[in-house]
Amino acid sequence: MGKEIYRLLEEKPEITTEEIENAMTFALEQVGDNLGTFTYQFKRAFTENSFYTPTENVNWTTGFWTGQIWLAWEWAMKRGKEDLAETLKRAGDIQIDSFLDRIDNKKEVDHHDMGFLYSPSCVAGYKLTGNLKGREAAVKAADQLITRFHPVGQFIQAWGPMDQPENYRFIIDCLLNLPLLYWASEETGDGKYRDIAEKHIHTAIANVIREDYSTWHTFFMNMETGEPDHGATCQGYRDGSAWARGQAWGVYGTAMAYRYTGRKEYIEDFKHVTGYFLEHLPSDLVPYWDLEFGEGSGEPRDSSSASIAACGMLEMAKYMEPEDREYYKSVARKILKSVVGGYAVKSLKESNGLVLHSTYSKKSPYNTCTPEGVDECNIWGDYFYMEALTRLAGGWNPYW
Numbered sequence: 099m100g101k102e103i104y105r106l107l108e109e110k111p112e113i114t115t116e117e118i119e120n121a122m123t124f125a126l127e128q129v130g131d132n133l134g135t136f137t138y139q140f141k142r143a144f145t146e147n148s149f150y151t152p153t154e155n156v157n158w159t160t161g162f163w164t165g166q167i168w169l170a171w172e173w174a175m176k177r178g179k180e181d182l183a184e185t186l187k188r189a190g191d192i193q194i195d196s197f198l199d200r201i202d203n204k205k206e207v208d209h210h211d212m213g214f215l216y217s218p219s220c221v222a223g224y225k226l227t228g229n230l231k232g233r234e235a236a237v238k239a240a241d242q243l244i245t246r247f248h249p250v251g252q253f254i255q256a257w258g259p260m261d262q263p264e265n266y267r268f269i270i271d272c273l274l275n276l277p278l279l280y281w282a283s284e285e286t287g288d289g290k291y292r293d294i295a296e297k298h299i300h301t302a303i304a305n306v307i308r309e310d311y312s313t314w315h316t317f318f319m320n321m322e323t324g325e326p327d328h329g330a331t332c333q334g335y336r337d338g339s340a341w342a343r344g345q346a347w348g349v350y351g352t353a354m355a356y357r358y359t360g361r362k363e364y365i366e367d368f369k370h371v372t373g374y375f376l377e378h379l380p381s382d383l384v385p386y387w388d389l390e391f392g393e394g395s396g397e398p399r400d401s402s403s404a405s406i407a408a409c410g411m412l413e414m415a416k417y418m419e420p421e422d423r424e425y426y427k428s429v430a431r432k433i434l435k436s437v438v439g440g441y442a443v444k445s446l447k448e449s450n451g452l453v454l455h456s457t458y459s460k461k462s463p464y465n466t467c468t469p470e471g472v473d474e475c476n477i478w479g480d481y482f483y484m485e486a487l488t489r490l491a492g493g494w495n496p497y498w
């Protein structure tokens with residue numbers, strides 16, 4: 099849509115307080131209703147025909163289900179729903195036990211997604227209720243995450259064995275794994291986690307943003323010299339396009355980079371990356387799965403990107419001058435209005451998730467992903483939808 103989006107944005111309505119309240123009332127009902135199946139087991143990463151099935155605590159995504167439980171717990175406590183809050187806390191505690199077991203026994207933790215797994219589950223449970231097993235598990239997860247740091251290239255490797263040039267790369271998503279490291283330094287008094295996080299942020303932001311402010315999904319470094327090598331995609335349409343969720347991770351990731359480092363240049367990076375995201379939205383403000391696609395393309399949306407980017411705008415707004423602050427808050431409110439109105443699940447019969455029309459990984463002739471979860475709910479889309487609504491309601495202390 100290009101610059102035209104800014105004129106359209108002026109006309110768009112913001113979500114109201116009543117709509118936020120109603121959307122979260124439904125989310126609480128849905129999360130509460132799900133606990134029968136999903137207390138000792140977790141939701142899979144994405145739905146099939148709009149319904150999640152159970153899984154053990156595997157994959158990079160289970161923390162988002164526990165995170166929904168903690169967000170629901172916070173709302174239940176504030177609304178005086180004590181019985182529901184008690185049930186939610188019990189489920190959250192049971193899941194923290196599972197996360198402690200997972201890290202103790204190193205079950206599928208040989209990758210960088212320790213923050214996605216342990217921040218919304220264990221850090222949240224510890225911050226909100228003082229759950230000490232949550233603290234223990236999250237510190238152990240931070241220890242695991244820093245084993246993936248490459249001192250020569252100054253970054254945390256995403257996936258795969260650590261000694262192969264073809265795996266010597268980071269991905270933009272990792273910016274959201276780093277708050278776990280800042281938390282671990284704060285909690286333990288040991289600065290090693292923070293030092294590594296800062297080095298990764300610097301390497302990532304210096305390389306992942308292109309000249310037009312679109313972003314690379316994944317970036318390879320030279321294993322011998324540690325110098326930047328080349329960008330590529332895994333889940334985007336093609337190497338040179340902007341994968342919608344990668345750009346959304348960039349919006350939230352640059353906001354987090356500023357929050358934790360206080361480096362002013364990251365505010366400018368945030369504005370540029372967010373500008374590119376906005377200028378490539380269709381008229382209802384919910385992106386297609388790759389920003390290359392627009393209205394009439396027939397391609398599926400990724401509604402999760404809309405909620406992730408809105409969370410990033412609301413985080414960054416906290417540190418901005420009044421005019422910018424009000425602008426980004428207003429844009430987030432307009433995006434959420436569209437997500438609630440056009441994408442949110444409206445009845446328990448329709449789905450056991452919260453937001454329809456997300457895309458995990460769509461295969462193209464040019465990318466390397468495994469196709470899954472196309473035009474379905476996904477677990478992080480549901481989580482960031484609840485987080486965005488909770489942020490909009492005000493007074494939220496992030497789990498990140």
Ligand code: GLY
Pocket residue numbers: 271333343458
């Ligand atoms: N972090 C993987 C994804 O966003 O699909």
